[in-house]
Amino acid sequence: YNLHPESKALVPIVVILVTCIKVLLIPSYRSTDFDVHRNWLSVTRHLPSDQWYFYDANETTVHTLDYPPLFAFFELFWSSPHNFLTQFLLSHYYYNLDHECLSLRPDHDNEPSAQCVVFQRVTVILSDLIFLMGSHLASKAMEVVARRDDNDDHHVSCYNTTMILLLLNPGLLWLDHVHFQYNGMLLGLLLGSMACLVQAFFQQGTLLLHANILGGAILFGLLVGMKHLYLTLAPLYFVYLLRHYCFVPRSHDNNSKTSSSVYFSMPRLLLLGTVTLVVLVVPFVPFASKEQLMQILVRLFPFQRGLCHDYWAANVWALYLFANKCLRFVSRRHYIIQSLLPLDVPPSFVALLLFMGLVPALVCAWKSSSTLNSKVSSTVVSNDPNSRKRTVSFESSGTFFVHAVVF
Numbered sequence: 001y002n003l004h005p006e007s008k009a010l011v012p013i014v015v016i017l018v019t020c021i022k023v024l025l026i027p028s029y030r031s032t033d034f035d036v037h038r039n040w041l042s043v044t045r046h047l048p049s050d051q052w053y054f055y056d057a058n059e060t061t062v063h064t065l066d067y068p069p070l071f072a073f074f075e076l077f078w079s080s081p082h083n084f085l086t087q088f089l090l091s092h093y094y095y096n097l098d099h100e101c102l103s104l105r106p107d108h109d110n111e112p113s114a115q116c117v118v119f120q121r122v123t124v125i126l127s128d129l130i131f132l133m134g135s136h137l138a139s140k141a142m143e144v145v146a147r148r149d150d151n152d153d154h155h156v157s158c159y160n161t162t163m164i165l166l167l168l169n170p171g172l173l174w175l176d177h178v179h180f181q182y183n184g185m186l187l188g189l190l191l192g193s194m195a196c197l198v199q200a201f202f203q204q205g206t207l208l209l210h211a212n213i214l215g216g217a218i219l220f221g222l223l224v225g226m227k228h229l230y231l232t233l234a235p236l237y238f239v240y241l242l243r244h245y246c247f248v249p250r251s252h253d254n255n256s257k258t259s260s261s262v263y264f265s266m267p268r269l270l271l272l273g274t275v276t277l278v279v280l281v282v283p284f285v286p287f288a289s290k291e292q293l294m295q296i297l298v299r300l301f302p303f304q305r306g307l308c309h310d311y312w313a314a315n316v317w318a319l320y321l322f323a324n325k326c327l328r329f330v331s332r333r334h335y336i337i338q339s340l341l342p343l344d345v346p347p348s349f350v351a352l353l354l355f356m357g358l359v360p361a362l363v364c365a366w367k368s369s370s371t372l373n374s375k376v377s378s379t380v381v382s383n384d385p386n387s388r389k390r391t392v393s394f395e396s397s398g399t400f401f402v403h404a405v406v407f
Contacts, residue, residue, distance in 0.1 A: 011163045015132065018167050019125065025177045026121045027114075032063075034180040035110055037075070037120060039063040042104045044072055045079035049286045053295045060106035066299040069283040070225035074182075078123050089119060124176050127185040134188030135166040137195035144202060166191070186227055193219035197240070213245045214275050221279030228300050232354065239362045244369040245272060303347045317345075 043055055043065055052072055056064050065072060077083060079102055086102075101116030112120075139162035146158040175181045196216030203209040220237055224230050246269045247262040287296060 007160070010160050011167075014164050014167050018173075021173065022121075022125050022128075022177045025173070026118060028178045030117070031179045034112070034117075034120065035107070036063040037180065037182075038101060038110065038112060038116065039105075040065050040067075040072070040075045041079040041120075042102050044076035045081070045102050046104055050289075050292060053287070053292065053299050055104075057104060057106050060108070061110075062107060064299065066302065068225050068228050068300060069287060069296070070222065071227060073283065074226065120180070121177070124180070124182060124184070127182055128176070128188075131172075131184035131188035131191075132167075134191035134195070135163055138166070138191040138198075139163045141195040141198040144199060186223060186230075189219050189223040189226065190230070193217075193223065197244075201244075209245075210271075213241065214272065217241065217272055217276045218279050221276050225280060225283050232358075235355070235358055235362055236365055239365045240369045241272060242269070243366050301347075317350075 039061060040063070043052055047055055049072075052065050078086060081087060101112055101119060139159045142162045143159040172184050172187070176184050193216045196212040196219065200209050200212035200216065203212065217237075220230075220233070224234065246265050248265045248268070250261050250263050284293070284296075287293060
């Protein structure tokens, strides 16, 4: 069967191929993250929600629940007695799955069975359906860009190329289906969110603009609710959406020297803020007591672990501690050097450095998210058939946001 870059059958074939690879990787190496998620399955299955963030098996396990409540409910979905797939496996095939995989066990006695490995690997493969949908939305958004470019005849090829590059991402295959994680599902939410914002960029003043902006905000709220590390993207989202959605262009008459200006829309800000806040707050409702919320914060932000709580921490602070060790070695005779790099760096100082590092990107996001780009607005609002042939200055809003988030 002869496939070419614009063939509609190309993407389904790649999906089937990648799924087969994932199945073949089921018996491969797995990291301690596999044990972490096995423990979370057991915690959500056997304990009431008010004990999820307190349970540590009498200090016999380090695999405590430290993801936001929405991810805990995701684990509950797979472990729940009301889940059809789980109960089907328990009733027909994996009789000992509940004891060897879904039971509360200490770290010294948590070796999973082969059936448990298959079960948990399958949950990752099935959750990749969200990644598939997010990839589809992102590829469709890129197709919209291609349709408005000079090369609009190759928009199908653009869709196929984007989908294949996403689906064949070797990093996801390694992290999710070997190491064991659910990054594909999380990336699917992020891709879907960015796709909505890219689509909204070409729909100024229409109902689809509101739907896509709010859809992008909802998906990002779900993403943060699943994994709080994505909070680092929140300032970028806030600045982009504030300028692009809440500052509304106002058209003037043709005799005016300026073709348009903007005014701040408080109703849009309230709508956007309300929708986002509801998505973020609802998963916390079952944990509404002060004691529960404080315990969740301690689990989500374990500052007591220090800058690098383990040897594999891959960030600048690992280099910082390495430099400190070197200085301490040199300073055996010169004590003053040892004090140049304090080991106890307060979390507030780290947060300040993080925000300072984001400032240049936030400034660029504010400037580039303006709705007053003449090239883009002429392409979007004009009914002239030739307007599609104009070059779209996509770099001024949509792609900047995509590039900033991805890179």
